[in-house]
Amino acid sequence: MSSIFDCGDESQLLAGMRHARQAIGRGEVIVIPTDTVYGVGADAFSPQAVQRLLDAKGRGRDQPPPVLIGARETLVALAESVPEAVDRLVDAFWPGGLTIVLPAQPSLVWDLGETKGTVAVRMPANRVALELLAETGPLAVSSANLTGEAAALTAQEAEGMLGDSVSVYLDDGTSAQGVASTIVDATSLVHRGGESSTGRVRILRHGAVTREQLEEILGDLLEPESSASDEDS
Template identity: 35%
Template sequence: MAKQTQFMIWNEQAIEQLAKHIQAGEVVAFPTETVYGLGADASNPAAVDKIFIAKGRPADNPLIVHVADKEQIEHYVTDIPEYAKKLIDSFMPGPLTVVLPSNGKIADNVTPGMSSVGIRIPAHPAAQELIREANLPIAAPSANLSGKPSPTSAIHVFQDLNGKIAAILDGGTTGVGLESTVVDCTGISPKIIRPGGVTQAEIELVLDCPVEDSTTDLDIDKPKAPGMKYNHYQPDVPMILIEGNQDFFQSKINQLQAEGKKVGLLVSEELASNLSADQLQICGTVTNLSTIASQLYQVLRAFKKTDVDIVLAEVFPAEGVGKAIMNRLKKAADYIEKAENDR
């Protein structure tokens, strides 16, 4: 465990220093285009253990390995099906992870109990530079305490992990805002096992065929990807998803306030103008769901600075990147409350 965490602005010298930490078996945080990652040498079991310790992450929750290019993917797997090659060519570097048969060069505790490994090529230039400078595969989950909202800025990482890791690289705010889409490529056909920055429609367009979305029908006791088995992304106060019209939403606010509770809202621009509560956090517009994706974790974290007792969150359309948004919100929420006519 680090006694003092270095906080560094992204430049050539910082990349060199972080690479030395990785090579020495330490854990560092760095930006990707999705969220900030908590990275260590994926071929070093002792270094990988430090990721789990720093996050307080269950040891059976697998990690994704980050590499710099397609040639490096080939170095760590036994086979890449033709459909997986199409996905790699079309979406990498970018917010897509492919799960492939491992050849054993990645440490066993990266994907405990599995013969496969999830690999992606991050698009953020800082991540690319770090991987190349370290010249190692980097296992990197999101750089937050386990169960809490993922970090989209270096200050989020600092708030969660200062003193627990060797260094944090500040590369600005991330763009996509949600973790990568994970596609299981170990079978005859691909299966989406975690929705993310690449949508099902985009994948189907590239492969020119329907692709199974298995995100709600999986063996979570042996997860092939992060985010499948445990609750995640939770704010520091209870959160309820509200499915219904604005009158139903306001009635739930009024009911909770009548019970003496201060209510916070996580809603779109459209709904915000029609509701009244103690705290309001607007996360984007339903006319462009990518705006909600990019701000979701920042807004979830923002409630920590307020005195609200409970958060009510809008249910967004589960289409396109909306599937990923709702996947995260359902894992973050205590439960969903629906209007009578929606049940």
């Protein structure tokens, strides 16, 4: 039986955070608020927990979840290299609605699915999410919905779709933006081995951060417009 906690009530917030930490420690799945849409999360370093997350959404390993972090410094530990252009994106849009794909640190022992050696990372602008991430470390987090359905904007919508496949629901009201994060692929800026490259950043999914905002930061480093997908937090 899953539990839902009202994070607007201080006593429920404290209890909910404790239950969420314990659930993550047991390899279970939780739902958390973010600034974009609600996310369903699990311990990024537990393959069994990540598989539970994928099973809850009804999606395969060919759609690995992004990773949410509580501090920008964690990006350096997860990515093989962080190019200067990515630093500029982080300065401009983190915490916030931008997910950045980079080559993953080869030394990491995890299994997020068929990532092709990459990791998609975001730092959300939500107090509850950031507090939890500070205590749990990086979490694999995807949008809190069944695959093919609209992303949940409330904990109740998430519960209606995911039910008892999730152990703990943290309710922080309606998502502030209600639009999923923008996802950009910056892997071409990095040669494997950490050497700098002269590639461009590609938009994989349009979302909370607009193309115009990205152009202001990247200029010619932003690849010309192409098709993009939607889903995830």
